Amino acid sequence: MRYDESSSPTMIVEGKATVTTAPDQAVITIGIVSEAKQVIDAQQQNSSVSNQIIQALNKSGIPSNDIKTKQYSIRPVYQYTEGKSILTGYEVRHLLEVQVNQLQQIGTILTITTENGANIIEDITFKTSTPHAAYRKALQLATLDAIGKAKELAKTLHVQLNQTPMKLVERSAHIQSRPTEKMVLSASTESVPIEPGELTFSAAVEAVFAYTNF
Template sequence: MAFYANPYFHSTASMTRMTSTERGRMTVTGSGKITASPDQAIIQIGIVTESKEAETAQSQNAIISNNVISALNKIGILNEDINTISYTIQPVYEFTEGASILTGYRVQHILEITIKNLMNLGPVYEAAVAAGANIAENIRFDVSNRDVLYMEALQQAMKKATEKATKLGEQIGVNINQIPVKVNEETGTISPRQVSFALTSESITGAAPPIQSNKIEIEANLSAVFIY
């Protein structure tokens, strides 16, 4: 993505002068970082069922999945915030005396749930488990206004790049035009992206575990070309 001629990161700088009639060019980089408290979470909760017949395992899984979704609806989670991200059917084998014997089928349905009020994180977990969910993994904290915060970080980056170019110009004795002739946006980062969290049917209890969210850091990076 490229921006042109708009004012406003820690990096390297390169400078070139063409000929006596051409303007010199200076390329600098800048970075901006915004730290924010997360206001929503995305959690993955799943249902695993096993049966000798694939159709039975699927039917059981569908019943429990619908119960989980219904339980989440009752505590205020909308259907638009509940999405299937994985649905698998796998054969189950038992190994006996060097031979593998088909004993049944396992069906796994993973739901991704967006929780827009962090106070509901515990209740969501408890409701899902009570309704039959037996897998919980991968909580990701996020901010709902990510785009706004990223633009703030990008403006910081542009401001720092401009300041850097101005200081370097003073050092070498030239006047820098503070309006860049070219700006290239580089890949930004958001952290932490995910919190490791894994519970299975063997370890799940009825109570939600204490889960602490971390600050979200949104970083923007760019390079800018100034003339002098």
Template sequence: MKYDESNSPTMIVEGKATVTTAPNQAIVTIGVVSEAKNVTDAQKQNSSVSNQIIQALIRSGISSNDIKTKQYSVRPMYQYTEGKAILSGYEVRHLLEVQVNQLNEIGTLLTIATEKGANMVEDITFKTAAPHTAYRKALQLATLDAIGKAKELAKTLRVQFNDTPIKLVERSSHVQPRPMEKMVLAASTESVPIEPGELTFSAAVEAVFAYTNF
């Protein structure tokens, strides 16, 4: 049965889907926090340790392109005596963001960083090298979900519809990262459990279908 879609009533449905995939990369943010009585000493100490960490990571096989500064800050520290703030020194914080392309190398990275003076892990975020592949799969499934819902509506209403939507709009996209909690680096990091888990990719579409009575 043929009908003129331009003059046909329409139904609007939303399709949703979620796809999970195992991560194969990680962004490890390690930090060097240095304190000293004067700002120059704090900066020198921090710079020395940071450079040692960077060079050690490069020697271990990590590309210099995969290491970058995420944050660098200098702040005064105060002690409070009888309600008065007295300057006690300065804190310098340097956060390095390191991309790891082999997840089994995370423990080694943390060990190297610890041995060279890193004293905190800001976070470890897992990701995939091909996020678009997973998201597009979710988008395909969301479209099929919309078509399936439209079919059920058409069946319930006893109407005929064209399962090719006359309008299809991508409504949202969402990637659920896998961050680990902030931690202070201990002398040994080999016993720290690193659980990548899974990444979640969600997609939603709005589809408009034309229909007519039998």
């Protein structure tokens, strides 16, 4: 049956879908925090540790282009005594982002960074090297969900549905990764359980369908 879409009644439905996939990459944010009475001393200490960590990561197989500075800051440190603030020194904080393409390396990387002077992990964020494929799958399933809902509505209303949408709009996209909580590195990180879990990709569409009475 041919539809005169200019005069046919329409229904609007929303389709949703979620796809999960296992991560195959991770980004570790490593912190090097140094304190000294003089700012130049704090900077030199931090620079020395940072360079040592980078060199150790390079030797372990992490290329330089997978290591980058996320944040670098210098702030004064005060001690408060009897209502007065006394400058006691300076803190230099350097955060490095390390891209890990083999998840089994995470424990080794944590151990290396600890042994070479890192004292904070800001977070570990897991991701996939094929995010677009996972999202496109969710989008496809969301579209099928919208068509399925339209069919059910047509069945309930006892009308004939044109299953090709007059209009289809991508409404939202959401990727949920699972970062770890901030933690202080201990002397031994091999015992720290790091579970990648799964990544969730969600999609939603709005579809407009024409229908007619039998």
